Every structure is written in structure tokens, then in C-alpha cells.
Amino acid sequence: ELKVEQNPLFLSMQEGKNYTIYCNYSTTSDRLYWYRQDPGKSLESLFVLLSNGAVKQEGRLMASLDTKARLSTLHITAAVHDLSATYFCAAATGTASKLTFGTGTRLQVTL
Amino acid sequence: EPEVTQTPSHQVTQMGQEVILRCVPISNHLYFYWYRQILGQKVEFLVSFYNNEISEKSEIFDDQFSVERPDGSNFTLKIRSTKLEDSAMYFCASSDWEGGANVLTFGAGSRLTVL
Numbered sequence: 001e002l003k004v005e006q007n008p009l010f011l012s013m014q015e016g017k018n019y020t021i022y023c024n025y026s027t028t029s030d031r032l033y034w035y036r037q038d039p040g041k042s043l044e045s046l047f048v049l050l051s052n053g054a055v056k057q058e059g060r061l062m063a064s065l066d067t068k069a070r071l072s073t074l075h076i077t078a079a080v081h082d083l084s085a086t087y088f089c090a091a092a093t094g095t096a097s098k099l100t101f102g103t104g105t106r107l108q109v110t111l
Numbered sequence: 112e113p114e115v116t117q118t119p120s121h122q123v124t125q126m127g128q129e130v131i132l133r134c135v136p137i138s139n140h141l142y143f144y145w146y147r148q149i150l151g152q153k154v155e156f157l158v159s160f161y162n163n164e165i166s167e168k169s170e171i172f173d174d175q176f177s178v179e180r181p182d183g184s185n186f187t188l189k190i191r192s193t194k195l196e197d198s199a200m201y202f203c204a205s206s207d208w209e210g211g212a213n214v215l216t217f218g219a220g221s222r223l224t225v226l
Contacts, residue, residue: 031212043217097142101154
């Protein structure tokens with residue numbers, strides 16, 4: 001059974017600082033996703049990573065995938081308050097369409 | 112931008128009552144899902160649906176849950192006899208396969224409170 005874990009669970013960081021969220025998954029995965037959730041809101045797709053070494057960037061967020069280590073990272077550069085949210089990674093394997101979500105990382109960016 | 116719509120946004124019900132949560136997936140998507148999220152916790156998979164049948168379900172999705180696509184546009188989740196522990200936010204999602212990946216688009220959620 002595919003298990004997905006994230007750390008840290010909670011991250012408080014100052015504006016302007018850099019930080020990385022880690023996502024480990026337990027078995028071979030074909031696809032790795034990152035989603036953002038604002039409090040009381042739905043999940044918004046950020047990135048899909050499909051192959052070893054894949055890197056995607058959008059604004060201050062950059063996601064990467066290392067399939068050999070079964071690890072994905074979400075790197076935040078020069079954080080701003082608007083990035084405060086909970087970030088979830090999710091993994092999927094084969095033709096199974098379901099996504100298995102990680103525990104989430106609640107990011108709080110303070111002034 | 113196409114979106115997944117869910118109704119109701121919030122439902123309060125008594126324990127033992129039946130609840131139906133409704134979803135309108137994105138029109139050209141072929142895969143449909145229900146997930147739930149207990150307050151402050153992670154997003155848990157309930158069921159996926161493709162070609163008018165359940166393709167996968169989790170251990171949470173027991174006999175008191177059912178899904179239906181009654182009319183080609185709606186996708187419903189029924190909970191037959193609600194329990195206190197069914198209180199959660201229920202998210203519907205839909206997807207299609209593009210470029211080797213299925214990116215799920217989630218609705219805004221239906222908050223279920225069981226008293």
C-alpha cells in the first residue's frame with residue numbers, strides 16, 4: 001500500500017527566507033503532485049512531476065522529484081505572506097487513478 | 112476556467128439520517144472521485160468512478176456509502192445512516208488523462224456535520 005509522508009507538519013517562516021518541504025513515499029510511484037489548500041477552501045493543483053529529475057517552477061515555488069530516493073521537495077524562495085497555506089503532496093502509481101495524499105505541511109509566513 | 116461544483120456547501124444532520132452530497136464534474140472529464148478531510152487532517156480517498164462503475168474504493172467506503180451518476184452530469188455520494196465520525200469536509204474531484212498524468216480538479220467541498 002502506498003504511503004506518503006511529509007515533513008515538517010508545520011512551518012513558520014519569515015518573509016524573505018527560503019525553505020524546503022519534503023515528501024517521501026513508500027513504493028514506486030509514477031506521478032507526484034503538489035496541491036495548495038487555503039483555510040476552509042478546496043485544493044488547488046500546483047505541480048505534477050512525472051519522471052526522475054523532473055523540476056517545475058512557478059513563481060517562488062519549485063518542485064523536484066527523485067524517484068530513486070522516493071522523495072519530492074517543494075522549495076520556497078524568498079517567502080511572502082501570500083504563500084501561507086497548507087501544502088499537500090500526493091502520489092499515484094500505474095493506471096490507478098486515485099491519489100494518495102500526504103499529511104500536509106501548514107506554512108505560515110510572518111512579516 | 113472549468114470547475115467542479117458541489118452542493119450543499121454545508122449540511123447539518125442527525126445521526127442515523129441519510130445524506131446525499133451532489134457534484135457536477137467538469138464536462139469532458141471521465142474520472143470522478145470522492146475524498147474526505149476531517150478537520151485539520153489529511154485528505155483521504157473514498158472512491159473513484161469510471162465508465163459508470165466504481166474503479167477503486169478505500170476501506171472507509173463501506174456498505175453505508177454509495178455513489179451514483181444518475182443523469183450523465185451529476186455525481187452523487189450517499190451516506191445511508193450517518194455516524195458522528197462521518198463529520199468532515201467531502202470533496203468531489205474529476206480528472207482526465209493528459210500527457211501521462213491525471214490532474215484532479217477539486218470542488219469547493221461539502222461540509223457535513225453529524226449531531
